[in-house]
Amino acid sequence: MHIALSPVFQALETSARERIMILDGAMGTQxxxxxxxEEDYAGTASGHVCRHHTDHPQKGNNDLLILTQPKALEEIHFDFAMAGADIVETNTFSATTIAQADYGLQAAVPDLNAEGARIVRRALDRATAIDGKPRYVAGAVGPTNRTASLSPDVS
Structure with a gap:
């Protein structure tokens, strides 16, 4: 059975066969x-207030910045692209219902993932408009802080 590959996948595969592709850097450090x-994370300092209201503290919820600080994240992604990254990851490392439960933001997960991809794409399109170099968006999903084991003894 032959599966037709998308034009984007074909371009990525061709590039990867021709040269070493560079992945972006450490988003958390940036x-x-x-x-x-706290006000920046919650959006009250910028006016980008998250429509998914919660009474939980949000400082440290880097994924929420997708909704409350999109310009800041776009600049980080853009900087990675201009520094030479061919592939830039979304800021969605913890954009899962399991991880967002710690912040009371399980309902925000679809918005975080969709808007996270849009932000990166905007940043990469800006960079490509400057130098003509194609760049690719990669989704990022990290581990959760919960075990997947049913056993009370995870060792």
């Missing part, structure tokens, strides 16, 4: 360098 406060 976010830390912004020195954001």
């Amino acid at each position: 976010i830390q360098s912004l020195h954001l406060a």
Whole structure:
């Protein structure tokens, strides 16, 4: 059975066969360098208030910045692209219902993932408009802080 590959996948595969592709850098470190406060995470300082209201503290919820600090994230992605990254990951490492439960934001997960991809695509399109170099978006999903084991003894 032959599966037709998308034009984007074909272009990525061709590029990967021709040269070493560069993945972006450490997103968390870049976010830390912004020195954001609770108000920045929650969006009350920027006016990008998250429509998924919660009474939980949000500082440290880097994924929420997709909705509350989209311009800051777009600039980080853009900087990675201009520094030479061919593939840039979404800021969705913890955009799962399991991880967002710690912040009371399970309902925001679809918005986080969709908008996270849009932000990266905008940043990469800007970079490509400058230098003509194609770039690719990769979704990022990290581990959760919950075990998948049914056993009370995970060892």
